[in-house]
Amino acid sequence: xxxxxxxxxxxxxxxxxxxxxxxxxxxxxxxxxxxxxxxxxxxxxxxxxxxxxxxxxxxxxxxxxxxxxxxxxxxxxxxxxxxxxxxxxxxxxxxxxxxxxxxxxxxxxxxxxxxxxxxxxxxxxxxxxxxxxxxxxxxxxxxxxxxxxxxxxxxxxxxxxxxxxxxxxxxxxxxxxxxxxxxxxxxxxxxxxxxxxxxxxxxxxxxxxxxxxxxxxxxxxxxxxxxxxxxxxxxxxxxxxxxxxxxxxxxxxxxxxxxxxxxxxxxxxxxxxxxxxxxxxxxxxxxxxxxxxxxxxxxxxxxxxxxxxxxxxxxxxxxxxxxxxxxxxxxxxxxxxxxxxxxxxxxxxxxxxxxxxxxxxxxxxxxxxxxxxxxxxxxxxxxxxxxxxxxxxxxxxxxxxxxxxxxxxxxxxxxxxxxxxxxxxxxxxxxxxxxxxxxxxxxxxxxxxxxxxxxxxxxxxxxxxxxxxxxxxxxxxxxxxxxx
Ligand code: ADP
Ligand code: GLC
Numbered sequence: 001x002x003x004x005x006x007x008x009x010x011x012x013x014x015x016x017x018x019x020x021x022x023x024x025x026x027x028x029x030x031x032x033x034x035x036x037x038x039x040x041x042x043x044x045x046x047x048x049x050x051x052x053x054x055x056x057x058x059x060x061x062x063x064x065x066x067x068x069x070x071x072x073x074x075x076x077x078x079x080x081x082x083x084x085x086x087x088x089x090x091x092x093x094x095x096x097x098x099x100x101x102x103x104x105x106x107x108x109x110x111x112x113x114x115x116x117x118x119x120x121x122x123x124x125x126x127x128x129x130x131x132x133x134x135x136x137x138x139x140x141x142x143x144x145x146x147x148x149x150x151x152x153x154x155x156x157x158x159x160x161x162x163x164x165x166x167x168x169x170x171x172x173x174x175x176x177x178x179x180x181x182x183x184x185x186x187x188x189x190x191x192x193x194x195x196x197x198x199x200x201x202x203x204x205x206x207x208x209x210x211x212x213x214x215x216x217x218x219x220x221x222x223x224x225x226x227x228x229x230x231x232x233x234x235x236x237x238x239x240x241x242x243x244x245x246x247x248x249x250x251x252x253x254x255x256x257x258x259x260x261x262x263x264x265x266x267x268x269x270x271x272x273x274x275x276x277x278x279x280x281x282x283x284x285x286x287x288x289x290x291x292x293x294x295x296x297x298x299x300x301x302x303x304x305x306x307x308x309x310x311x312x313x314x315x316x317x318x319x320x321x322x323x324x325x326x327x328x329x330x331x332x333x334x335x336x337x338x339x340x341x342x343x344x345x346x347x348x349x350x351x352x353x354x355x356x357x358x359x360x361x362x363x364x365x366x367x368x369x370x371x372x373x374x375x376x377x378x379x380x381x382x383x384x385x386x387x388x389x390x391x392x393x394x395x396x397x398x399x400x401x402x403x404x405x406x407x408x409x410x411x412x413x414x415x416x417x418x419x420x421x422x423x424x425x426x427x428x429x430x431x432x433x434x435x436x437x438x439x440x441x442x443x444x445x446x447x448x449x450x451x452x453x454x455x456x457x458x459x460x461x462x463x464x465x466x467x468x469x470x471x472x473x474x475x476x477x478x479x480x481x482x483x484x
Contacts, residue, residue: 001476003030004131005039005086006120008113008140009102011258012082013047013090016102016361017306018252018387019138019168022219025255027086029469035476038129040120042112043077043090045098054079054090060126065118067111068183072096074119083257091119110176113140113205114184117147130157133476135164139174142209143184146196149212151185162479165213167206169384170227170234171310174205199235210239214479216247217472219385220406224249232382250472251409252385253465254394259367261395261459266367271396273459276452279371279396286372290331290356299445300329301438302373302397304366304388307336312379312402313343315431320347320355323438330355331373333365370395375441379426379434383407389423393458398451399423400441402434410463414454415440422458 009015011024027037043049057076064073074093081088091097096112103109121144124131136144145163152158180203181188191197196211197204210216218224226232228241240247258264261279262272268285271278280296287294305311324330324347332344332355341359348357358365370376376392378401385406389399393410401407403425414421424444426437445451 001034001133001473001480002036002129002131003027003038003476004120004124004134005037005137006117006134006141006144007039007041007137008116010039010041010088011255013041013052013088014044014102015363018385021255021258021387022168022252023137024081024258025253025465026469026472028081028084028255029253029465030472031081031084031086033469033473035473037086038131039081039086039088040116040123041088041090042097042116043092044102045094046102047090049077052079057089060089060123063119063122063126065115065122067114067118067185068179072115074115076123089120089123091116093119110174110180110203110205111183113174114143114180117141117144118185120144121147121152125155125157128157130159131161132480132482133162133164135166135476136209136213137166138168139172139205139209142174142205142213143186144209145212145214146186146190146208147184150187150190160481162214162481163212164215164217164475164479165209167210167216167218167227167384169310170206170218170232170236171382173199173207173234173236175199175202176205178203207236207239210236210243214246215475216240216243217475218247218249220251220409221249222408223382223384223405226382226405248475250468250475251406252387252390253468254387254390254463256464259370259391259394261371264367264371266364267371268368271371273396273456276396276455282368282372283374284372286331286368287329289368291352292329292331292356293353298327298329299374299442300331300372301375301377301400301441302369302392303330303332303334303377304369305334305336305378307334307340307344309337310381310383312381312429312434313340315381315429315434316377316379317343318431319435319438322435324351324354326439326442328354328442331369332356333358333360333362333369335359335361370397373397374445375400377438378402378407380404380407381429386410390463393422393461394463396455396459398441398454398458400437401425402429403427414444414450420457422454422461
């Protein structure tokens, strides 16, 4: 089984969110199952070549790609994913990928990712490497199925290649001017109201992917159902519903090489469920670094998040002020929308002994919060999968979540299920429900035996990629056109 895995971000090289964690971990697990895997991503200037021992690709250098009236040249670098056989190809085109962020609002944003996809196909052609599956992820690589079906049919290399599109977040759709269709080398005839390329008067990469991919997956079973409804489908529910027989949900997993409290290199103190007192040392140092007072009896609630509406900050705003009157501390790490950054900064100023906020992206701190906090809060409006709740479970930090998407599939409310509860969850997306869940958490925290049991429940569960990678392999096999 040969798989081309296309993604715009990948751990450890470049990351804005969970897509990078998945792109780093899934190919690794698939390679361990015997899949020959080549991953592709841009060489952003934020990636330091020396840090990762990238090597110039022996074949794919100085390659010109035509896009509409312009043309651009790229070089290619190679690496293998750490601790793995999976190969990674980095597309090096400074014109497009030397920017101050991975994703931009620049006028050529569409061209940047069209270029990435054309470059991927060119490399496959240069190497005459025919994948059984091209696995694309989110809008940034969602045009590949349309490209294969509509503009690369002449190339027998791809005769037996099938495509899978994984949707990690339907809220990000890649909608651009229709002019980009020419640059992508795609036929304009598919752009008409309600047609495969058109979505509210724009050329929509994700919609094209949903229409042309052979199969579609998303990152939890609940989200696979949710996105077929108007509340969660972000306008694409109709197209998805039409393809419901080809749509599946496969839960993400945890990469144990990076997110394991027993070996995590970012922690002051490693620990396991059999040695929970050591977790306290992490709490102590976390609070010290944050400038907050340590008290074993006061619970610390951690949050690590893109500061986006999706993540529930609008219902959190009115609650934070109320709940902070209780004996509790918050440690929050995030970056994103200004409105929420401003709000959090203000809260940290108003309650300096109770709330510590770090605005920015900080991998090490993310690990230390996951280990040092007592609870982890994710009041998401929607959450396709969510990784932080699984990381928290693994680190003995009790998640408090809204019951949606992957959060609904991983967190069992302790009050509703006293025997096997591993966290707390609430259903209605409202400040009142969030407030009630937080108060339940603070109350439960006082009951040492119950708390310890919940922690153990979480830490002993298996959220590794093993079972999910096997599900992807099964999906690939169902699409395989060559001899099995
Ligand atoms: P999403 O992909 O929607 O952002 P996930 O829960 O799937 O949500 O994954 C988020 C990932 O990004 C996790 O690994 C989380 O620790 C990380 N992350 C989010 N914000 C930050 C930040 N400010 N600093 C460091 N890591 C972050
Ligand atoms: C997205 C989702 C998140 C998911 C991640 C990886 O960014 O918002 O819920 O875990 O992708 O699939």
